[in-house]
Amino acid sequence: MVTANDLATVPAEIWGGSVEAWDGSVEAANDEAFRRLNDADPWVVDVRPAREVLPGYRDNLVLTSGAPMPWEAYVGGQREALIGGALFEGLAADRDEAIARFADGSIEIGACHDYNAVGSLAGIYTASMPVFVVENRTHGNVGFCNFYEGKEPRRLNYGCYDEGVHERLEHVNTVLAPVVGEAIRRRGGIALKPMIARALRMGDEVHSRNAAASILFNREILPSVLDMIEDSVPGVRETMLHLAENDYFFLRLSMAAAKASADAMVVPGSTLVSAMAFSCRGFAIKLAGLGNTWFEGPPPIHQGKLFAGHSEDEITWMGGESPITETVGLGGFAQACALxxxxxxxxxxxxxxxxxxxxxxxxxxENSSYRIPLFGFRGTPTGVDARKVLDTAVLPVMDVGLAGRDGGQIGAGVIRAPRECFAAALDEHAKRYGQS
Structure with a gap:
């Protein structure tokens, strides 16, 4: 018979959640899930187009954030982002054709997490878009995240698509990603965990603040960059200037590192949260002991600060999977690092x-690598236990950007996950395992 320890080595995407593999102890299962998360060792090793590296990717597929939904369920900015992705990839000639092709299924929609990926806000991936390839060298699984589009508030992942957005996406595809990918390959891969740990000590929480981590990454690739200049590799100067002025560049690396780390948590019987994400419909979580099943609730509870000229009634939800950082003990769970x-x-x-x-x-x-100086270098709180969320009525907190109903970023703030998704997850855990 397959044992719990054997099954714990199987990636989440192929685990069926067999009760027979569980030894009956929730605490032992949680200890193992936490150990696997804490021991993860994410390295960025490459940059490649999504079609080349995401498992099962198809040219007519557009990925988006949150639990899977049918086309008709997507509304507002998330729907607009999907349409924009289809137009960018050339899957439709115009908006009306894109809508018709989504409706008849000739353009497919997928959920990022189902392809070992995570997406910021609307989280749009198309076949040609470059992604960071991050290996978890402890457990052998891989996570992906696409590139930051730049600091312009109107971005595809914020539900906007126009000529300027198209040009910036093309620039990522043809200039930035090839240079960054070559630099990473010349370094033989780059360890992300020590970089994240150092960035926490320098004032980041690597979700809403990535200034230090971005600088550390730029420094890490500098030897490769200097060699590439000598080799007359095109686009190097342009790329480095872009990286130098974009403090959020590293967010996509922290997200991919978190995804590769969290996917290793799969352990039968565990009540620890292995993913948190939201869509235009609501918030959702996965438990390490329940495989790939999403448990949904209403939209998150929010509070924040809006950019000048915007008001609360403009805030809208269009997806987001950057809370994968909080899932592994970063972001809002390291907020005291980034006052x-x-x-x-x-x-x-x-x-x-x-x-x-x-x-x-x-x-x-507490994370043994990610530490908070203000708390005497105490490890960040890591491994959300759904049972404790219900017992304490304390809801997980996340640092996020706030999107506007007309597209674009209009502010930033914190959100809290709704109680309902934790209750639903534990109900299913009780049915499957007989206890929670």
Whole structure:
């Protein structure tokens, strides 16, 4: 018979959730899931078009954030982003044709997580878009994330598609990604965990603040860049200038690292959360002990700070999978590392510190690599336990950008996951395992 330890080595996408492989102890299962998460060793090893590296990718496929939904369920900015992705990839000649082809299924929609990937906001992937390839060298699985489009508020992942968005996406495809990919390959891959750990000590939480991590990454690829200049590789200067002025560049690397880390958590019987994401419809989570099943709830609870000229009634939900960072003990779970975020997303240092401390009440352990200087280098709270969320009524907190109903980013803030998805997950856990 397959044992719990044997099954724990199987990637989430092929695990069936067999009850027979469980030894009956939720605590032992959670210990193992936490150990696997804590021991993860993510390395970025390459940059390739999605069609070349995402498992089962097809040229007529557009990926988006959140639990899978039919085309008709997508509304607002997430729907607009899907249409924009189809137009960018040349899957339709115009908006009306794209809508018709989504409706008849000739353009397919997929969920990023089903392809070992994560997407920021609407999370759009098309076949030609370059992705970071991140290997978890401890457990052998791979995670992916696409590229940051740049600091212009109107971006495809924020539900916008126009000539400027198209040009920036083409620039990523033809200039930025080839140079960054070549630099990574020349380095033989780059370890991301120590870089993230150092960035936390320098004022990042690697979700809403990535300034230090982006600088550290630029420094890491500098030897390759200098060699590439000598070899007359095209686009190097342009790429490095882009990286130098975009503090959010590293977010996509932290997301891919978190995805590769969290996917290794699969352990029968565990009540630890292995993914958190949302769509235009609502928020959803996965449990490490329940395989690929999503458990949905209403949209998240939010509070934040809006850019000048915008109001609360403009805020809309169009997806987001960057909370994979909080899933592994970063982002809102390391908020006390990044007190300067108060200027960006509101709040106060006191509130941020208390909010971060609160997360220890709902997590299984403390990360041995990611540490918070303000707390005496205590490890970040890591491994959200769905049972503790319900027992304490403390909801996981996440740092996010806020999207507007007309597209684009209009602010930033914090969200909390809704209670309902944790309750639904534990109900299913009780049915499958007989306890929770």
């Amino acid at each position: 300067s975020l108060q200027d960006y997303q509101g709040g106060s240092p006191e509130v941020m510190i208390e909010r971060n401390r609160e997360m220890y009440e709902i997590t299984h352990g």
